[in-house]
Amino acid sequence: MDNDNQREIKIVVKLFQTDSNAEDGGTVYQKHLVNSTTVTISQPADATLETVFQACAEKCQISPIYISLFGLKDSDTGLWVNFACTISSYIARKKNFDSLHLEFRVRYIFTNDCPGTTGQQHLAYRFSVENGRKHDVMNDTVLRYLFFQQRDDFREGKLKISENVLDEDSANLGIAVLDLLRLACELQKDLRTVVDHVSLKKMVSRSYADWLSTRHMLRKIMIKHRFQHYVGHFEERYRQCLDARSTALYFHIKYLKNLEILMGSQNVEEYAVVSKSQDPDECNKISIGPYCEIVKHSNSQMTGSKWCGFSDLADLKLTSKEVNGVDCWTVTLVHISGDVLSVVLASLAEAESLASCIDGYYHLLVDTHHYLCKQVCRPSLVEELSMSCHGPISSSFSTYILKKLSRSEVGDCLLRRSHEKFGEYFINAIDMISHTNREVTVRNYKLDRASGLLGETPTEDSRPNGLAGLLEEFQNHHGNNLPFNIKRLVYPAVGQPNALLIHRENIETRGAADSHTDMTIIPQGAYKFQKHLGGGRFTEVTLCSKRDQRSDEVVVKKVYESEDPGLQQSIESSFEDSMIKFRQLNNWMDVEGKNKNIYIVQLKGTIMSKHLVLEYVPHGSIVKYAQQNREFPGAEWIMSVIWQLAHACAYLESKNCAHGNIRGKNVLLKHTGDHPFIKLGDPGVRTCQRNLNNKIVVEPSLSAPWLAYEYCLVDFMPSTAIPSINGDKWSFATTVCEICHWSLSSSFCRPENAYGLKPNLKERYRDQEQPVVSLPDMLMAPELKTVRNLLMKCWSIWPENRPAFRHILRELGAVSSNFDYQNVELPQTAPEEILPDLDVYDDQNLMTVRSLGNGHFGYVDLCQYDRYRNGQNEPVAVKSLIRNANNQKYRNILYNEIQTMRQINHRYVVKLKGVTFPSVRIVMEYLACGPLGKYLRDNSGKMPLQSLFHQLYVFSSQISDGMQALQEHRLIHRDLALRNILLNRDGENSPLYVKISDFGLSRVVNEEESYYRGNLDDFPALWYAPECLCPSDISVPFQFESDVWSFGITIWEMFSFGEKKPRYPSLPSVKREDIGKLRELLSNGERLLQPEHCPPEVYDIMGLCWQFNPQARIGFNDLQQRFIALAGNA
Structure with a gap:
C-alpha cells in the first residue's frame, strides 16, 4: 500500500502562456498566436492536488501573493478540483480513467483591476502601507497570463458574445484589431506588416471563422474592407502608443476590457x-x-x-x-x-x-x-494558520503590524510566509524600542526549513524537519538566547490590513448601520406589570404584557436609583451607551434584507429614557435553568448551545460591536427539549465608577474570571475599561466552562472584582499553560481537544492572540459534526442531582455485614440499611468498583451502570434500588439464595441427575428470557458468566429462579483495552466471542451475538455443575499475550469439550452458540424455546 502511495503519477496540465523562445515549429507570428502549452507534472500518488497547483505556479512565475486568484480545472468535467484531495483519491473517483488533464487558470477575476487605463476608477484594489496607496489586484505576470487564458476561451467559444450586442461582425473585428495591435507591439513591427502576415481567422473565434468561410464571396469582401477600415482607424493611435512607450501589457488590458464589455460576463x-x-x-x-x-x-x-x-x-x-x-x-x-x-x-x-x-x-x-x-481549503493554508503564520506578506507589512501592537515589547515576533518565493518563511521581531519616542526597530530572520537553522543564529544541535518542528524547537529552546520570544508570537487578526485582501468599492460600504436611527418610543401605559424577574447589580428586570393582548409579553429593564449621584450618573451613562450600541445592532439591515441575528435578544424599544423593552425569553438564563433541572442534558445539547453562543458573538464581531457582559446568566433559553435555542441577552450596564485609594476609577461591571486579563489588576494596572471584542473572547471561554459544569455552574468559580483578585486567581491569569477556571469533565474527552485548545487561546493574556469568533464557530461546527457524543464524560454531580427519581442511601446509615463476592471490576457487600435509625434494618447488596472512590472516572462508570440498570425492570434481572451518598455506590436488591455456581457445587451430588437437569433447563430458559429483555433495550451485557447469575425465590416454599447481575459494568467501560489492562489472572477472555479477541491496540465493539457466545460458555459451566472453569485442550490457560492463539484455535474449529454428565442435546445447543460467524449463531428467543421444550420432556 505504501508503495502505491509513493508511486509517481503523471498529470498533464494546460498552461496559458506562449513560448516565444521556442526555436522549432512555425513562424514568429504563429508562436505569438499560441495561447497555451501543456506540461507534464509528476507527483507521488499520496500528494495533494495543491502540490500540482504550486508546481504550475512556479513554472508560470506566479508569486505567492497572487496565487489565491488561481485554481485548477478538470478539463474533462469542467469543474474546479479540490486542493485538499489526494491525487490517488481524485483519480479513483473518475470513471474510465486514462490520464488526468487539468488546466491552471485564473479563477477569480475582478472588474477594473487593470492598471494603466487613463481616467478609470479602481473598483477593485489591494491595500498598501505606503502612504495609503491602492495597489492593483493583478501584477503584470498575472495580467499577461489572464490575457492568454481569455483569448483562448474566446477563440474556443467558451466566452460567448452577449445577446445584447447586435452587430457580431463589429464585435469580432474589434477584438481582432486589438489582438493585432498587441501582436505588433510584442514583435516591434509595423501594424500593416503584421496584418499582411496574419490571417483574420486567427484573431476571431473559431465559430465565427467557420461561419465566415461559408459566406458568399461578396460578403467576405465586405467584411475584409470593414476590417481594413478598422485597422486604418487604429493605425495612428498605435503609433501614438508606441511614442508614449506603451508596452504590450497596455494592449493586453485593452483586449481584456473589450472582451468584458462584449461578453457581459462578471466571471459568474x-x-x-x-x-x-x-x-x-x-x-x-x-x-x-x-x-x-x-x-x-x-x-x-x-x-x-x-x-x-x-x-x-x-x-x-x-x-x-x-x-x-x-x-x-x-x-x-x-x-x-x-x-x-x-x-x-x-x-x-x-x-x-x-x-x-x-x-x-x-x-x-x-x-x-x-x-x-x-x-x-488548501492544506498549506490550514497548516500555516495552525501555526499563526501570516502571509504571504512583505517585510514592510509585518513591520507595520508589529508597530501597531497595543503593548509591544522587545522580542515580540511575527511568522510570515514570503511574498516572493514559495516555501520561504521569515520571523520578523522587535529588536529595539526607543525609550524617548517608543520608536520600534524590527529585524528580519529567514527560516531554513531544510536545515532547521535560523538566519544569523543557527542551532547546530538540532535540525528539525519542517516548519512545525522548527517552531517547536524555538518554543522549547534552552540553548543560546534567541533574538525573539516565540511565546509572544503575534497572531493574524480579523480585519488586519495586508496586500492579500481585495477591496471592492461601492460594495463594501453598503449595508452599514445607521448610528442615528431613532429608537421606537413606546407609550408608558402600553404595557402593564406582571411580575418581577430579578435583577443585577444595577438593573431591575420585570415581565410586562400589552394591556389589550396578554400573550404579547416583553421584558422591561430599568436602572436602579442610587443615593450616590456620581455613581448614578456613571451607571446611567453606561446604560445609555449600551442602549445606543444595541439600537444600532437591532436597526442594522444588510442589502439582502436579513435583519438582526436570531441568537441575540431583540430590542423592542424604550419607555422614556431609562427603560429598555426587550423580547421575553421564557426559560430565563441557562444558569438558572441548570439549577432547576439538575440532570445533565447531554453533550450534544451543550455543544449546540455553545455553537449558538459563538454564532451570536461572531455576529457582534462582524458588526464591530463588543458586548462586554458575556456570562452564563446572560445566556437565555428560548426553547429547551432535544433542540435548545438560546438568545444572548443585552449587555446592560457595562462599566461603573468606584473609589480606589481615594481615586475614582472606571471599571467593568463584569467580574473575574469572566473579565479578561487586560481589565484586571494582575501584574499591571488595567489598560482599559472599555468593552472590546477581544475581551468578549475571554468571557466566552469562561462562559463555556460555566455552561458545561451545568448544575455546579453556580459554584465552579466565585466572582471577583477586577481590582481585588485573590492570589490564586491571579496566578491562574498569569499561567498560560493552565486554564483560568477548572475545565468540566465533558471537555476532557479526547475528541474535544480542539475545544480545549480554543478555550486556552481565548484566555491568552495578549488580546491580539485570541482567536476570531468566526474561527471558533468553524471549529465548533467541525467538532460537532464529527463527534461521538456517547463517549463524553459526564459532569461531576451528586447522585441526587443527576438521578432525582432514585432512592439515596446515606452512607452513615449503612452497616456492612459481609462480603458477597468479587468480580473483575468490583465487589459486592451485604449491608443493613437503617433508614430511620429505628432498628428496622433493610438488607441490601452494595456494589463498589475496585478503583479510587475519589476518581471522577470511577463515578462516571458507576453512573453509566446505574443508567443501564434503571432501564430494565424484569423478573430475571437484578433490581436497582438506589445509590449511596456521598460514596456513590450501587444499591441492589439482596438475593439471599446466593450465586447459582455455589448452589450447583453444593447440590449436584445430592440431587438425582434428571431433577438437576430439569432445574438447569428452567434456569437456562430464564437466562435466555432475561437476555432478550436486555437486547430489546439495545443493551449488551459483555460479562455474561456463571459468576454473574444469582438465585432468588418469592417465598420459602416457592421455586428458585435466576437473576442476571453485573450486566452494566463491562458495557460502560467501552474500551476493550481496559479489559486487557485488567487483572491478568482473572482476564475474562474465555467467555469472549472470537470477534472480541483482538490485540490491545485494536478496538472492536461487542455485538448482540457476542452475548450468545458467552451464554454458551455459561451453560457449559452450569452443566459442569460449577466445578470447572472453561479450558481448551490445546490452551490450558489464557493470559493477555495468548489472545491471538485463542482466536486462532477458535477459528480452526476447536471448542470446549462436552462436560461429563452433559446431555448431547444440550451440547448441541452450545455448538449453535459457538458458531464462528456471529450472524450464524442462534438467538435468545430460540434458545428459550429449546430449553422450555427440554424442561417439558425431562
Whole structure:
C-alpha cells in the first residue's frame, strides 16, 4: 500500500502562456498566436492536488501573493478540483480513467483591476502601507497570463458574445484589431506588416471563422474592407502608443476590457441544484460571482435573488446526503444572521467546486487568514494558520503590524510566509524600542526549513524537519538566547490590513448601520406589570404584557436609583451607551434584507429614557435553568448551545460591536427539549465608577474570571475599561466552562472584582499553560481537544492572540459534526442531582455485614440499611468498583451502570434500588439464595441427575428470557458468566429462579483495552466471542451475538455443575499475550469439550452458540424455546 502511495503519477496540465523562445515549429507570428502549452507534472500518488497547483505556479512565475486568484480545472468535467484531495483519491473517483488533464487558470477575476487605463476608477484594489496607496489586484505576470487564458476561451467559444450586442461582425473585428495591435507591439513591427502576415481567422473565434468561410464571396469582401477600415482607424493611435512607450501589457488590458464589455460576463460560476420537492420557490440553481456574490435561483423567479454577501457568511459545511435513494452532497451556508441555505448537488466534484469557489472568494474579499471549510481549503493554508503564520506578506507589512501592537515589547515576533518565493518563511521581531519616542526597530530572520537553522543564529544541535518542528524547537529552546520570544508570537487578526485582501468599492460600504436611527418610543401605559424577574447589580428586570393582548409579553429593564449621584450618573451613562450600541445592532439591515441575528435578544424599544423593552425569553438564563433541572442534558445539547453562543458573538464581531457582559446568566433559553435555542441577552450596564485609594476609577461591571486579563489588576494596572471584542473572547471561554459544569455552574468559580483578585486567581491569569477556571469533565474527552485548545487561546493574556469568533464557530461546527457524543464524560454531580427519581442511601446509615463476592471490576457487600435509625434494618447488596472512590472516572462508570440498570425492570434481572451518598455506590436488591455456581457445587451430588437437569433447563430458559429483555433495550451485557447469575425465590416454599447481575459494568467501560489492562489472572477472555479477541491496540465493539457466545460458555459451566472453569485442550490457560492463539484455535474449529454428565442435546445447543460467524449463531428467543421444550420432556 505504501508503495502505491509513493508511486509517481503523471498529470498533464494546460498552461496559458506562449513560448516565444521556442526555436522549432512555425513562424514568429504563429508562436505569438499560441495561447497555451501543456506540461507534464509528476507527483507521488499520496500528494495533494495543491502540490500540482504550486508546481504550475512556479513554472508560470506566479508569486505567492497572487496565487489565491488561481485554481485548477478538470478539463474533462469542467469543474474546479479540490486542493485538499489526494491525487490517488481524485483519480479513483473518475470513471474510465486514462490520464488526468487539468488546466491552471485564473479563477477569480475582478472588474477594473487593470492598471494603466487613463481616467478609470479602481473598483477593485489591494491595500498598501505606503502612504495609503491602492495597489492593483493583478501584477503584470498575472495580467499577461489572464490575457492568454481569455483569448483562448474566446477563440474556443467558451466566452460567448452577449445577446445584447447586435452587430457580431463589429464585435469580432474589434477584438481582432486589438489582438493585432498587441501582436505588433510584442514583435516591434509595423501594424500593416503584421496584418499582411496574419490571417483574420486567427484573431476571431473559431465559430465565427467557420461561419465566415461559408459566406458568399461578396460578403467576405465586405467584411475584409470593414476590417481594413478598422485597422486604418487604429493605425495612428498605435503609433501614438508606441511614442508614449506603451508596452504590450497596455494592449493586453485593452483586449481584456473589450472582451468584458462584449461578453457581459462578471466571471459568474453557476451550479445546478438537485430538486427535493415540487415547490416552485425551491432553489434550483446557485450563482457565485465577485459582484453578484451568492445568488439563489428558483423556478418562480425570472432572475435570481441575492441570498448573501461573502462578508455575511458565518459557516460553510460540506456533507453527504441521500435524496430519492441516490447519494448526493449538500453544501450548507450559514448567514451571520442565523439563516441557513442548504443546496444539494449531484456529485462530490460539483459540491467541492461550489464550496471551494465560495471559500476562495471569502479568503480574497473578507479574511485572508480564515477559511470556511477545511475540506476544500488548501492544506498549506490550514497548516500555516495552525501555526499563526501570516502571509504571504512583505517585510514592510509585518513591520507595520508589529508597530501597531497595543503593548509591544522587545522580542515580540511575527511568522510570515514570503511574498516572493514559495516555501520561504521569515520571523520578523522587535529588536529595539526607543525609550524617548517608543520608536520600534524590527529585524528580519529567514527560516531554513531544510536545515532547521535560523538566519544569523543557527542551532547546530538540532535540525528539525519542517516548519512545525522548527517552531517547536524555538518554543522549547534552552540553548543560546534567541533574538525573539516565540511565546509572544503575534497572531493574524480579523480585519488586519495586508496586500492579500481585495477591496471592492461601492460594495463594501453598503449595508452599514445607521448610528442615528431613532429608537421606537413606546407609550408608558402600553404595557402593564406582571411580575418581577430579578435583577443585577444595577438593573431591575420585570415581565410586562400589552394591556389589550396578554400573550404579547416583553421584558422591561430599568436602572436602579442610587443615593450616590456620581455613581448614578456613571451607571446611567453606561446604560445609555449600551442602549445606543444595541439600537444600532437591532436597526442594522444588510442589502439582502436579513435583519438582526436570531441568537441575540431583540430590542423592542424604550419607555422614556431609562427603560429598555426587550423580547421575553421564557426559560430565563441557562444558569438558572441548570439549577432547576439538575440532570445533565447531554453533550450534544451543550455543544449546540455553545455553537449558538459563538454564532451570536461572531455576529457582534462582524458588526464591530463588543458586548462586554458575556456570562452564563446572560445566556437565555428560548426553547429547551432535544433542540435548545438560546438568545444572548443585552449587555446592560457595562462599566461603573468606584473609589480606589481615594481615586475614582472606571471599571467593568463584569467580574473575574469572566473579565479578561487586560481589565484586571494582575501584574499591571488595567489598560482599559472599555468593552472590546477581544475581551468578549475571554468571557466566552469562561462562559463555556460555566455552561458545561451545568448544575455546579453556580459554584465552579466565585466572582471577583477586577481590582481585588485573590492570589490564586491571579496566578491562574498569569499561567498560560493552565486554564483560568477548572475545565468540566465533558471537555476532557479526547475528541474535544480542539475545544480545549480554543478555550486556552481565548484566555491568552495578549488580546491580539485570541482567536476570531468566526474561527471558533468553524471549529465548533467541525467538532460537532464529527463527534461521538456517547463517549463524553459526564459532569461531576451528586447522585441526587443527576438521578432525582432514585432512592439515596446515606452512607452513615449503612452497616456492612459481609462480603458477597468479587468480580473483575468490583465487589459486592451485604449491608443493613437503617433508614430511620429505628432498628428496622433493610438488607441490601452494595456494589463498589475496585478503583479510587475519589476518581471522577470511577463515578462516571458507576453512573453509566446505574443508567443501564434503571432501564430494565424484569423478573430475571437484578433490581436497582438506589445509590449511596456521598460514596456513590450501587444499591441492589439482596438475593439471599446466593450465586447459582455455589448452589450447583453444593447440590449436584445430592440431587438425582434428571431433577438437576430439569432445574438447569428452567434456569437456562430464564437466562435466555432475561437476555432478550436486555437486547430489546439495545443493551449488551459483555460479562455474561456463571459468576454473574444469582438465585432468588418469592417465598420459602416457592421455586428458585435466576437473576442476571453485573450486566452494566463491562458495557460502560467501552474500551476493550481496559479489559486487557485488567487483572491478568482473572482476564475474562474465555467467555469472549472470537470477534472480541483482538490485540490491545485494536478496538472492536461487542455485538448482540457476542452475548450468545458467552451464554454458551455459561451453560457449559452450569452443566459442569460449577466445578470447572472453561479450558481448551490445546490452551490450558489464557493470559493477555495468548489472545491471538485463542482466536486462532477458535477459528480452526476447536471448542470446549462436552462436560461429563452433559446431555448431547444440550451440547448441541452450545455448538449453535459457538458458531464462528456471529450472524450464524442462534438467538435468545430460540434458545428459550429449546430449553422450555427440554424442561417439558425431562
